[in-house]
Amino acid sequence: MTSAITIDPALIQSLVEQAVEKNISSTVENLCQDESWLSRIEHMINQTVTQETVARIGSIDIGTIIRQRVDDNMKTIKQQLLENFASTGINDQATACQLTVMDDTTVVENRLTAADLTVVNGARINDLSVTGSVNIDNPAWTTLAENISNTTLEKLSEKWQTELVQQVAEQIREKGIEFDTVTIGGDYVVAGNTLSKAITESNLRSVGVLNQLSVDGETHLNNTVSVVNGRLGVNTNSPESALSIWDEEVSVIVGKHKAKQAYIGTARDQTLSLGVNRTPYLDIDNTGLTIVKKLQVGVHKFSHATQLPGWSGTKGDIVFNANPGTDRVFAWVCTGSYNWQVIRGAE
8 A cells, every 4th residue: 555645835935945045145145256347247236326316306396496495595695795795985883773765865874074075966954164265266156155244134134124113113212203294305294284285195004074075087995986997887887877776686877878868777687677665667678668557647646447446536547447348448537536437349
């Protein structure tokens, strides 16, 4: 009888792994001693590392990193420049900002000291203090000196005049003034109670009662009465006729209409009323229509009614029928007292 052989797979795997490991170790040991193989391996490693590095650098925003590094370095450089700035022509010893330069202005914070200063255009100086000499041999100094002299003379003249006037006024208050001894052009200013004829103008604000007044030329009184070119205007400076009276927008004129005919009325597009006791009794519209509310010619009165008058009249008074009908009653005439006779129209 043949006996069965049992093979352990784990054992076989272990034996194979030991043989392969031994074989690999021997092979690697032999390769490590081969300079040609080592050189090839080194070349492959360098090439792989280079490709991987280039690929990674390509994916990085190198510009941003460079700008950031430059900005960081510039801040440091600026700070060092401000703290340690030095130049052959500039010696900065200030501990704070003293000079600001702009496009249209340069500002010096404190005092400016210069051995020689030249201003090409104009210069505005709030306070000027000169501790040394001033060059007076130039036109500018001459102009300045003349202005100062003239101003000083004017001030002195004003002061002298003011003081003189005050002294004269004080003298007049204390002792008065004798106008009889004052003359203008050889004529006394006051002779008795008469002013000199040489006084032709004045600025009087108030006078007493005038016995006589003669005015040659236009005259305007209290913004109300005006006399212009032989015409009198009330509330107007431009009278339209011999007499022109304005009351707000209403105008009445009196003057010549034509040869040997006078005119009283208006020259405007307005109506005209005549009356008494501030009641109009005669109205003329702007077309010339005249309305008379009450009319009497001589001893006879003329009026209107709608029926036979019931009042006492004067013989001859006529009352016109304001509502005529088929009875042809045209008017009524008074025959005395309460008696009225009918006047009929023709058939």
